[in-house]
Amino acid sequence: MKKNDIIITYGTHISKMVRMVLDKAELALSIPKNARIGIKPNLVVAKTHDSGATTSPLMVEALIQYLQEHGFYDIIILEGSWIGDDTKRAFSISGIEKVAEKYKVPLLDTKDDTYCKIQAGPIEMEISKTALDLDFIITMPVLKGHCQTKITGALKNFKGCLSDKEKRHFHTLGLHRPIAYLNTVLHPGFILMDGLCGDLDFEEGGNPVPMNRIVAGLDPVLIDSYVASAMGYEPDEIDYIKMAAELGVGSMDLEHANLMVLEKDTCPVKTIRSRKVQALAKAVTEKNACSACYANLIQALARLEERGLLSYYKKHPVCIGQTFRDQSGNSLGIGSCTCRFIHSVPGCPPATADILKGLLTGLNTK
Numbered sequence: 349m350k351k352n353d354i355i356i357t358y359g360t361h362i363s364k365m366v367r368m369v370l371d372k373a374e375l376a377l378s379i380p381k382n383a384r385i386g387i388k389p390n391l392v393v394a395k396t397h398d399s400g401a402t403t404s405p406l407m408v409e410a411l412i413q414y415l416q417e418h419g420f421y422d423i424i425i426l427e428g429s430w431i432g433d434d435t436k437r438a439f440s441i442s443g444i445e446k447v448a449e450k451y452k453v454p455l456l457d458t459k460d461d462t463y464c465k466i467q468a469g470p471i472e473m474e475i476s477k478t479a480l481d482l483d484f485i486i487t488m489p490v491l492k493g494h495c496q497t498k499i500t501g502a503l504k505n506f507k508g509c510l511s512d513k514e515k516r517h518f519h520t521l522g523l524h525r526p527i528a529y530l531n532t533v534l535h536p537g538f539i540l541m542d543g544l545c546g547d548l549d550f551e552e553g554g555n556p557v558p559m560n561r562i563v564a565g566l567d568p569v570l571i572d573s574y575v576a577s578a579m580g581y582e583p584d585e586i587d588y589i590k591m592a593a594e595l596g597v598g599s600m601d602l603e604h605a606n607l608m609v610l611e612k613d614t615c616p617v618k619t620i621r622s623r624k625v626q627a628l629a630k631a632v633t634e635k636n637a638c639s640a641c642y643a644n645l646i647q648a649l650a651r652l653e654e655r656g657l658l659s660y661y662k663k664h665p666v667c668i669g670q671t672f673r674d675q676s677g678n679s680l681g682i683g684s685c686t687c688r689f690i691h692s693v694p695g696c697p698p699a700t701a702d703i704l705k706g707l708l709t710g711l712n713t714k
């Protein structure tokens with residue numbers, strides 16, 4: 349796998365999806381023999397995966413199965429939840445504790461670890477000694493929003509390897525700069541991102557949006573640039589992505605990324621429980637849309653709402669879904685299923701950035 353590769357697959361059959369992605373990436377070939385491997389999920393809070401906050405235990409299980417089948421047994425799962433939560437509770441409630449027991453993989457609450465003071469550029473940081481001593485880290489962030497940094501993905505996932513004191517320090521420094529510098533010290537050997545069900549705008553969940561995708565790569569800057577774009581932001585709107593790129597951690601150049609889509613999403617939209625997402629959905633007429641397509645539209649609508657521009661579409665909803673195939677229409681259509689509409693955003697599924705562009709153009713021409 350090359351540094352500018354991004355592998356994406358859509359669907360709901362999680363273990364099959366993980367296996368496809370790992371086989372495509374030929375992960376086993378890039379791990380040194382006898383390596384001590386760390387799996388770093390995102391368990392920022394003690395919640396289940398469907399809250400939109402934490403990494404799916406089924407993804408962790410499929411990864412461990414793959415590693416053990418390829419002869420890698422020196423594995424540890426490590427995480428330190430945010431200051432307000434107990435990591436051990438998070439291991440248990442997320443279901444990852446059961447997976448760890450089943451495959452005899454030890455769990456480490458980094459809050460119990462010893463820390464090394466490491467100079468990362470101008471910032472001295474307390475980082476978990478275990479994390480620093482690993483030969484190969486597989487980071488498993490969740491594709492989701494964040495109330496301060498707009499998004500959270502691979503770069504920010506290493507925050508769980510800090511002491512609680514250091515997490516506080518990061519907040520006093522405004523998060524972006526220290527996150528960028530942290531990534532000059534800790535480097536993922538592989539990024540296996542859970543894009544199955546992330547939160548629209550909070551890292552602790554509450555407004556989950558099923559996005560039905562798994563994303564993998566080697567470059568945390570590139571993967572986070574993809575996350576930004578999937579959530580309707582330009583990568584350079586996220587300061588820590590820009591700073592990490594400037595520090596040489598990776599590349600923001602999505603245009604020259606080698607995007608490999610293994611399987612498309614064909615799963616119908618699930619009922620959305622979050623009130624916020626339901627409010628956004630008032631701007632949509634949905635008929636048999638695929639989940640990933642619908643999720644991209646919801647993300648674009650959320651960005652539109654942030655700019656105070658959603659009201660027009662609440663009166664003139666956009667159309668999305670396979671029922672619109674072969675139909676014509678005057679509303680804005682989303683995706684190739686609406687290609688006979690007068691105005692339609694192409695793609696199957698269309699990218700969030702393109703949907704946002706289409707929504708903004710629709711407002712300018714109304």
Ligand code: SF4
Nearest residue numbers: 638641683684685696
């Ligand atoms: S364009 Fe149609 S078929 Fe393609 S992802 Fe969207 S709803 Fe599904």
